Amino acid sequence: MLASCKQILTSLRHRCVSTVPATGSYGSLTDSVCQRLENILGKGNVSTSLPLREQHGRDESHHSCAPPDAVVFPSSLEQVAEVARTCSHERIPMIPFGTGTGLEGGVGAVEGGVCLDLSKMNSVVEVHSEDFYATVQPGVTRNALNGYIRDTGLFFPIGTVEPLLKDTSLIRTVSEVPIVYRSTS
Numbered sequence: 001m002l003a004s005c006k007q008i009l010t011s012l013r014h015r016c017v018s019t020v021p022a023t024g025s026y027g028s029l030t031d032s033v034c035q036r037l038e039n040i041l042g043k044g045n046v047s048t049s050l051p052l053r054e055q056h057g058r059d060e061s062h063h064s065c066a067p068p069d070a071v072v073f074p075s076s077l078e079q080v081a082e083v084a085r086t087c088s089h090e091r092i093p094m095i096p097f098g099t100g101t102g103l104e105g106g107v108g109a110v111e112g113g114v115c116l117d118l119s120k121m122n123s124v125v126e127v128h129s130e131d132f133y134a135t136v137q138p139g140v141t142r143n144a145l146n147g148y149i150r151d152t153g154l155f156f157p158i159g160t161v162e163p164l165l166k167d168t169s170l171i172r173t174v175s176e177v178p179i180v181y182r183s184t185s
Helices: 002-018 031-041 050-055 077-090 142-152
Strands: 070-072 094-097 114-117 124-128 133-136 176-178
Touching (some): 031 070, 031 077, 050 070, 077 114
Parallel strands (some): 070 114, 094 114
Antiparallel strands (some): 124 133, 133 176
C-alpha cells in the first residue's frame, strides 16, 4: 500500500510541476469562483473576511503578512480534490494551512489565491503500534496524535525538543509518521 501511495504522490507532483504557470499569469478569485467553492464546501466554509485572511497570511516567521484572497475549510479528501480542481482550472494558487506555526513564511499568499485551512481534517486514520507508524489526516496536531497513542506506550517526538514550541500540525510531515516507544519505567 505504501508503494502505491508514493507512486500516486510522485505522479501528482510531476503533473503539478509541469502545469505551474509563470509568475504573474495566475487567475483571480471572482465571485463565481467563490460561489463554486461554496457549493463544494458548504455555506460557512469559504471566507473572504480580511481578519481571517490576515490570520492565514502569516506564520511565526519574520516575513510580513501576505493574505490569501479567500480561506476555505475542507473536511474531506474529496472536497480538497474538488477545490484543487477548481483552482487549477482557474489558475488560482492554493496555500495549505495547518496551525500557522511554521518559521519559513510558507503560508504567505504572495500571488494571492485560496488558503486551504485543513484543521477540520483532524482524524487519526490508523495506528500500527507494532510497526511504529500512524496514518493521519493533515489537520492532526502533534499533541492530538500523542494524546491518541498515549495508552500504547508510544509517542511522536517531532517538535518536542523546544519545550515552548506550539502545538504544530503534521501537515508538512509525511502522512505516515514514525512513532517511537516510550518506556513507562
